[in-house]
Amino acid sequence: MTGLTAYVGLTAVAHLREGDTVFVSGAAGAVGTAVGQVAKLLGAKRVIGSAGSAEKVALLTEKYGYDAAFNYKDGPVREQLARIAPDGIDVTFDNVGGDHLEAALDAMNDGGRLALCGAITSYNATDRSVGPDNMANIITRGLRLQGFTLGSYLHLSEEFSGRMAEWFAAGQIAYDETVVTGIEHTVEAFLAMMRGANTGKMLVAV
Amino acid sequence: MTGLTAYVGLTAVAHLREGDTVFVSGAAGAVGTAVGQVAKLLGAKRVIGSAGSAEKVALLTEKYGYDAAFNYKDGPVREQLARIAPDGIDVTFDNVGGDHLEAALDAMNDGGRLALCGAITSYNATDRSVGPDNMANIITRGLRLQGFTLGSYLHLSEEFSGRMAEWFAAGQIAYDETVVTGIEHTVEAFLAMMRGANTGKMLVAV
Incomplete structure (x- = not known):
């Protein structure tokens, strides 16, 4: 989080x-x-x-x-x-x-x-x-x-996810290549990216 | 003030x-x-x-x-x-x-x-x-x-004066008897009352 x-x-x-x-x-x-x-x-x-x-x-x-x-x-x-x-x-x-x-x-x-x-x-x-x-x-x-x-402040989770999705789609989020297994971990993976870096991709293996 | x-x-x-x-x-x-x-x-x-x-x-x-x-x-x-x-x-x-x-x-x-x-x-x-x-x-x-x-916060002076006037008109402000000379000192007198007490009247001598 x-x-x-x-x-x-x-x-x-x-x-x-x-x-x-x-x-x-x-x-x-x-x-x-x-x-x-x-x-x-x-x-x-x-x-x-x-x-x-x-x-x-x-x-x-x-x-x-x-x-x-x-x-x-x-x-x-x-x-x-x-x-x-x-x-x-x-x-x-x-x-x-x-x-x-x-x-x-x-x-x-x-x-x-x-x-x-x-x-x-x-x-x-x-x-x-x-x-x-x-x-x-x-x-x-x-x-x-x-x-x-x-x-x-958990009521702001949705607003945050929305902003994150926008930034992500616009290529504005830098992150490490990381493989997360299971579509149910996608949000968690998104959040983990925020600690992330300049290179690579976030991959969710479903 | x-x-x-x-x-x-x-x-x-x-x-x-x-x-x-x-x-x-x-x-x-x-x-x-x-x-x-x-x-x-x-x-x-x-x-x-x-x-x-x-x-x-x-x-x-x-x-x-x-x-x-x-x-x-x-x-x-x-x-x-x-x-x-x-x-x-x-x-x-x-x-x-x-x-x-x-x-x-x-x-x-x-x-x-x-x-x-x-x-x-x-x-x-x-x-x-x-x-x-x-x-x-x-x-x-x-x-x-x-x-x-x-x-x-001086932009709140007017709002404050309005509330004060209401409270005053409703007899909700306790104050001392004090004579202030000159109508131009009325606002000042109003404000002074806020430090005021339970008895008496505020008099403005014009």
């Missing part, structure tokens, strides 16, 4: 608009790789991602359609994000929380929207994690943060 | 619904005293406020229409809010930030909405303030936090 999560977060939660600059934290994960493609298809001007290794950073820009990416282990996220997004961020799709969310709050443009999808930082924490030190930006910049889990 | 701030925060920002339970932090301030009245007029089931002294707490429930209130100096806000709102909060109107926002995040019901209007905590801080340790609640409970300043 990663493609649907990406779609819901960008549309119903963050209200992505044509020309927006989008930041995706933890972009090389299953959801993040879908977010890059979907954001561009929905008209984002620029999509920026963070990941935890040089290899993942390369994958983001070479395979998953990201315009720019950085390795969050190379230095403070705050500094790296400010450098890579000098004109600010309109939409953040946050899979990480912690220092990534804090960096995003610093980089958001006025009226920016943040879809909070995951908080890896706090999942891994043994103590309660410390929150962003710049919450006042939410007020001064008129930001909107909205958390979501997919369960509340 | 405190009445308009209350109205904008409750309607356009927090999307108050009939039957909601509302928490207002820093409720005895100029904005907070308006929020209590406006929230009840808009159909809130229960309005809870925090303030910094026993006198202010008494004012909230006796004069400003709050159903319940607590003194945040009496103990941790987290514990006091949980006790006073055992069925949870649907809408938070936050004037304070810091421990109040953190307590609200713990008390919010699924799908809750928070209008962030002020962050007194961070205004007074010399260092950058520490953020809430429970940001993950935003995701798991599908919360929406939206910051705002009045400047972005």
